[in-house]
Amino acid sequence: MDRPVEPGHFSACEARLDKHIAGRCSVDFPVAVVLPAGGSGERTGLLTPKQFCTFLNRPLISYTIQTFERVPWIQSIVVVVAKESLDLMMDIIHRFHHRNVQVVHGGSTRHRSIFNGVRALSEGEGGTARVKPKVVIIHDAVRPFVEEDFLLKITMAAKEQGAAGAIRPLVSTVIATTLEGYLDHSLERTMYRASEMPQGFIYDVIYQAYQRCSESDFEFGTECLHLALQYCGTNAKLIEGPPTLWKVTYKRDLAAAESIVKETLSQSACVVTGGSAQATELANALQKSMSTLDMEVDVISDLMGDDAKSLSKEWNFIRVSVNSSCFSEVGKMLSALEEADRALLHPVVIIWVYLIGSEDGSSASEPMGGEPAAMMELATGAKLGNILVYGIQLHHSKEATLWGRSVEKVAQMSCALIRDRSPALTGQLLQA
Amino acid sequence: MDRPVEPGHFSACEARLDKHIAGRCSVDFPVAVVLPAGGSGERTGLLTPKQFCTFLNRPLISYTIQTFERVPWIQSIVVVVAKESLDLMMDIIHRFHHRNVQVVHGGSTRHRSIFNGVRALSEGEGGTARVKPKVVIIHDAVRPFVEEDFLLKITMAAKEQGAAGAIRPLVSTVIATTLEGYLDHSLERTMYRASEMPQGFIYDVIYQAYQRCSESDFEFGTECLHLALQYCGTNAKLIEGPPTLWKVTYKRDLAAAESIVKETLSQSACVVTGGSAQATELANALQKSMSTLDMEVDVISDLMGDDAKSLSKEWNFIRVSVNSSCFSEVGKMLSALEEADRALLHPVVIIWVYLIGSEDGSSASEPMGGEPAAMMELATGAKLGNILVYGIQLHHSKEATLWGRSVEKVAQMSCALIRDRSPALTGQLLQA
Missing domain, CATH: 3.90.550.10 (Spore Coat Polysaccharide Biosynthesis Protein SpsA; Chain A)
Structure with a gap:
């Protein structure tokens, strides 16, 4: 191995x-x-x-x-x-x-x-x-x-x-x-x-x-x-x-x-966007904000292909989803990490950042349905394999100050979740 | 002073x-x-x-x-x-x-x-x-x-x-x-x-x-x-x-x-029930569960009167509310702590545990309204005064196993929040 x-x-x-x-x-x-x-x-x-x-x-x-x-x-x-x-x-x-x-x-x-x-x-x-x-x-x-x-x-x-x-x-x-x-x-x-x-x-x-x-x-x-x-x-x-x-x-x-050891594990994170423009924009903003909190962030579109090396060297992953409450993206990431036996020696953190409301404001307040329960179930299983899954939800805003504040909050919470690695808080869907 | x-x-x-x-x-x-x-x-x-x-x-x-x-x-x-x-x-x-x-x-x-x-x-x-x-x-x-x-x-x-x-x-x-x-x-x-x-x-x-x-x-x-x-x-x-x-x-x-210092501050907590029977029952269950996690818990009905001494000796408070999303109880606690200048030397933790659904099942799924936003606002103000406010929401269940698991989860999360004292997570309403 x-x-x-x-x-x-x-x-x-x-x-x-x-x-x-x-x-x-x-x-x-x-x-x-x-x-x-x-x-x-x-x-x-x-x-x-x-x-x-x-x-x-x-x-x-x-x-x-x-x-x-x-x-x-x-x-x-x-x-x-x-x-x-x-x-x-x-x-x-x-x-x-x-x-x-x-x-x-x-x-x-x-x-x-x-x-x-x-x-x-x-x-x-x-x-x-x-x-x-x-x-x-x-x-x-x-x-x-x-x-x-x-x-x-x-x-x-x-x-x-x-x-x-x-x-x-x-x-x-x-x-x-x-x-x-x-x-x-x-x-x-x-x-x-x-x-x-x-x-x-x-x-x-x-x-x-x-x-x-x-x-x-x-x-x-x-x-x-x-x-x-x-x-x-x-x-x-x-x-x-x-x-x-x-x-x-x-x-x-x-x-x-x-x-x-925690400090060692918390020096960098990999943000996976899935390729959408809006997710990439958020990822870039997070990258900037987290770097002021002493965390180096790589933004990639997919964990496969050329970017697969992140899988083998990174301890922290952030998955950005836009207007899609589907967990399959997080689930796929989880499977890839489990398959690579990445959490054998250290707990790995996955943060699912869920952006609600598109830039044109078409679905600005999509209500949460069964996500919290599904999220909890996913995280409970992952924890058994030493992978800690957390969620952060934020609403898109056209108002620059509000939006900046939300991004800043996601960055702060992400850094705190990565540094604390608290098993008791996995599966929670936090609000930015 | x-x-x-x-x-x-x-x-x-x-x-x-x-x-x-x-x-x-x-x-x-x-x-x-x-x-x-x-x-x-x-x-x-x-x-x-x-x-x-x-x-x-x-x-x-x-x-x-x-x-x-x-x-x-x-x-x-x-x-x-x-x-x-x-x-x-x-x-x-x-x-x-x-x-x-x-x-x-x-x-x-x-x-x-x-x-x-x-x-x-x-x-x-x-x-x-x-x-x-x-x-x-x-x-x-x-x-x-x-x-x-x-x-x-x-x-x-x-x-x-x-x-x-x-x-x-x-x-x-x-x-x-x-x-x-x-x-x-x-x-x-x-x-x-x-x-x-x-x-x-x-x-x-x-x-x-x-x-x-x-x-x-x-x-x-x-x-x-x-x-x-x-x-x-x-x-x-x-x-x-x-x-x-x-x-x-x-x-x-x-x-x-x-x-x-964190360990010193995290050895005990005070649960305030407000006197309701259902809140007291939950508080007693939490007391039992948290003691297995090495945290000593005092259950009192009010921070005033004879129990006011908790205010001056405790660093961690849990406020249990039943079917009432009103923050006035947490707000009052916050004011009392601020007035006593309790958070001058160490951050004080308040956890608001919000129980939804009464024992007779009459309002088993009361929807959350503006609570998350109000909670965040309260916590943001409190943090400036070195008081860290978190929320945990749980649903009542008549099914003993489910209920026991929820209480256990509240206990685990409470202990983790108290021990980690993470400023980035204040104002969050977590799910048990």
């Missing part, structure tokens, strides 16, 4: 495509990823471990897996989970069609879990040998927003140096405390960094480090780079990463992650 | 009222707060410094000021801002009716700004003397969620020890780097803490520390506790704070802060 490219925070990647292609070519060795996901998530204050917390109908860990799946030079992904989460993890992999993902049991500590994952990369089922990767990337399941170009940097540095890790400036001053709970001293902030993920290692380096390290390291240690230095003499290259590397730790971080 | 009590994350405080009263009594000395707010916010990736970024129609710094205003034993608040933000800050103070807030010019570094704020507490206008506080709390303008009981802990420890500060466990391993960008060593995570805000000082301690410290401290230092230790020999007591102390640093933190 072809997977849609993630838009938005990945569009920056697209703009750097040339660099990427160069990068891709230079990764001519096998690379694998280990994602420790055995944490209990006690710091979020939630019952569910944070990697399994869901937003926009998908668990956090699936977003992270998707991030690595999008990278063409990464061959395989090992997810390490606690025994009790195994079924849940298998279900997530199945549900969101993740490929090349192997699930491994975690150990009692972070290092034991990572070692299990690393080992699985060289051992097949039942302990048989398997072609091991040259470089292994270790990343947290709860850092969903790592970008390909940063993974490339870590991977290349790891290949050259044996080990590499992401760092970030310290946000707070770090202080040493006395046993009695008083200030002992504060650290010179410029000399220290926060060690983050991802980290990369030549496979043999991290494997040997784990084979050689002590029980105490396994029990209390937290830093893989430290093990590589202490047990293999490998001095890790440190690379400053972007703030998006942050770790989803608290409940508020889930809200932040959701808002990042 | 009486200010409404903030609900939600403060309700935990209310539950600890006894402890608080004890606490309040023990603060029998003057306490003041200095809020450095001169940062440029370059890390958020936004043009506006983060303390002035707005969510739910209010800048972040106003939330922080409000947090301190709610504490009865804090006498005065000094906000230190950059010269170019002075007008903006005065406007915020005026717009949100903040009291006892003095605005002071910042210096070129964090320490210089804080010292300006500290100095202002003992100097009146034009350098005249002023009764200085016993304890001064220093807090960041970008940490809006500090709770009263934690402020009390810091204040009492500062009074006893001379200095006290909030700490948090380190989220990441801290590492020392070599000049060439390689790992030097990693710190033993258990021995170190992140130094956070608030911090508290006996006034003379922090004042003298700043008078005695060097130009280099002023220029490059970041830690007030360090100055108190070095220049006054005052050893700060360190107290572990809750995760809500976190600092709004990146754009994603603004989304997290907004989600915390």
